[in-house]
Amino acid sequence: xxxxxxxxxxxxxxIGVLCLGAVGTLAxxxxxxxxxxxxxxxxxxxxxxxxxxxxxxxxPLGVTSIHLTLNGLVGLLLGWTAFPALLVALLLQxxxxxxxxxxxxxxxxxxxxxxxxxxxxLFQRMSESKHRSxxxxxxxxxxxxxxxxxxxxISAALWVxxxxxxxxAKAVFLFHLAVAMIEGLVVGSTVVLLRQVCPERPFLTxxxxxxxxx
Amino acid sequence: xxxxxxxxxxxxxSLAPTNGWCLNGVDPRTRLIAAFCFSMVVTAxxxxxxxxxxxxxxxxxxxxxxxxxxxxxxxxxxINLLVLLLLGLLPLGGGATPxxxxxxxxxxxxxxxxxxxxxxxxxxxxxxxxVLLARLEMASIGHALGTLGVPAKLTHLLLFTVRxxxxxxxxxxxxRAAMKVRGFRPGVDWHTYRSFGYLxxxxxxxxVDRADRIVMAMKCRGFYDRFHPLDRAALTARxxxxxxIVLLVLAGLTVLEWA
Numbered sequence: 148x149x150x151x152x153x154x155x156x157x158x159x160x161x162i163g164v165l166c167l168g169a170v171g172t173l174a175x176x177x178x179x180x181x182x183x184x185x186x187x188x189x190x191x192x193x194x195x196x197x198x199x200x201x202x203x204x205x206x207p208l209g210v211t212s213i214h215l216t217l218n219g220l221v222g223l224l225l226g227w228t229a230f231p232a233l234l235v236a237l238l239l240q241x242x243x244x245x246x247x248x249x250x251x252x253x254x255x256x257x258x259x260x261x262x263x264x265x266x267x268x269l270f271q272r273m274s275e276s277k278h279r280s281x282x283x284x285x286x287x288x289x290x291x292x293x294x295x296x297x298x299x300x301i302s303a304a305l306w307v308x309x310x311x312x313x314x315x316a317k318a319v320f321l322f323h324l325a326v327a328m329i330e331g332l333v334v335g336s337t338v339v340l341l342r343q344v345c346p347e348r349p350f351l352t353x354x355x356x357x358x359x360x361x
Numbered sequence: 362x363x364x365x366x367x368x369x370x371x372x373x374x375s376l377a378p379t380n381g382w383c384l385n386g387v388d389p390r391t392r393l394i395a396a397f398c399f400s401m402v403v404t405a406x407x408x409x410x411x412x413x414x415x416x417x418x419x420x421x422x423x424x425x426x427x428x429x430x431x432x433x434x435x436x437x438x439x440i441n442l443l444v445l446l447l448l449g450l451l452p453l454g455g456g457a458t459p460x461x462x463x464x465x466x467x468x469x470x471x472x473x474x475x476x477x478x479x480x481x482x483x484x485x486x487x488x489x490x491x492v493l494l495a496r497l498e499m500a501s502i503g504h505a506l507g508t509l510g511v512p513a514k515l516t517h518l519l520l521f522t523v524r525x526x527x528x529x530x531x532x533x534x535x536x537r538a539a540m541k542v543r544g545f546r547p548g549v550d551w552h553t554y555r556s557f558g559y560l561x562x563x564x565x566x567x568x569v570d571r572a573d574r575i576v577m578a579m580k581c582r583g584f585y586d587r588f589h590p591l592d593r594a595a596l597t598a599r600x601x602x603x604x605x606i607v608l609l610v611l612a613g614l615t616v617l618e619w620a
Binding site for chain 1 (some may be wrong): 396397400401404405407419435436437438439440443446447448450451453455469471472475478479483486487490494499502512514515517518519521522523524525526528529530533547548549551553555556557558561562563565566568569571572573575576579
């Protein structure tokens with residue numbers, strides 16, 4: 148769910164939200180870029196690409212289908228670097244698929260990446276714990292709380308930018324309650340798999356294989 | 362879906378330069394800035410006549426440049442789904458002049474008008490940007506952003522992501538095919554969600570290995586934090602003409618709105 152600048156530009160508050168989003172994303176991206184060194188660029192880029200490809204998969208939910216967002220997973224893997232990664236992925240979504248607009252890019256990125264960073268600080272330790280049984284729980288809460296927080300930020304932006312959007316804001320949030328459930332199950336399973344297949348390797352270090360093989 | 366990714370290399374569907382196509386040779390930087398300015402100006406508009414004029418100009422532009430041919434019109438779908446949602450929900454939000462009331466539900470005129478205006482504005486912006494950036498490769502957008510002062514790490518991130526979209530798409534296709542031959546059919550159950558979770562995990566694991574190989578290959582070739590684009594374009598007379606036309610259109614819209 149991405150907002151478009153045409154929706155938010157009706158009122159001064161909406162324009163304020165757009166500006167706030169742009170400033171927040173600028174700051175977050177600056178921090179994220181500082182946290183990433185040149186050798187990590189390909190890894191982060193591939194996470195962006197996975198995010199983009201996965202967002203095109205439709206998953207059945209009752210009579211309808213949803214698409215995964217996975218910003219919680221991106222947060223768990225990348226920390227602050229989630230900002231540049233999501234910025235790039237959302238730019239591609241705006242330009243190649245038509246999700247969201249160029250001016251709303253700042254707000255949309257902030258709404259996705261801020262929960263991702265929060266999730267990193269809250270659940271990253273838990274997702275790397277020695278007890279296997281917690282991995283799924285960590286992934287589930289990370290995935291579902293990240294998407295719920297994003298939905299909350301988007302609904303709040305709608306709500307702030309005009310009273311007439313109240314109903315739309317509520318609808319967006321309620322719909323994401325169901326999405327969060329599925330997102331949580333998927334991210335939980337992903338974390339379980341990642342921990343089982345490569346338990347020793349944290350994601351954002353310089354490639355280990357590289358140092359071994361040189 | 363596959364369409365989107367296959368076209369990711371170029372913003373348009375085909376790389377073949379068409380004869381006499383009017384935006385050929387205009388510098389990507391000029392076009393990016395023009396798209397940004399167009400979005401800014403149209404976002405600031407609010408009167409119905411100006412919005413219709415802006416949409417009209419975008420439609421004419423689309424006809425002229427062929428920006429909507431070859432599946433590219435599909436990029437208008439997401440924004441119009443959003444507009445449809447608003448068209449359904451905004452009129453129910455209450456307003457001074459009810460048009461229709463069925464039981465407890467009242468459809469207000471203000472909400473309808475607002476939703477229609479949002480629809481006009483959104484379509485004008487999306488279509489305008491589509492026209493201004495038509496047939497631009499994502500890679501040249503990346504390089505253009507680099508020369509416009511975007512940090513090198515961020516443009517590299519963009520260029521790498523664009524480069525590996527297609528690769529990951531094929532990887533996804535292989536994994537999905539493997540699931541299919543084992544009889545996987547998505548449904549609403551725990552098995553489906555767990556399988557999708559493992560699918561995402563496998564995509565990530567394979568891409569980590571791929572990323573490490575990329576780093577090594579690039580080191581072998583002496584890469585140090587800089588790409589050299591082959592067509593270092595300079596601004597030409599075409600850019601001047603293009604800028605003049607865009608400025609004229611934007612000035613016209615501004616005058617129509619506030620005069």
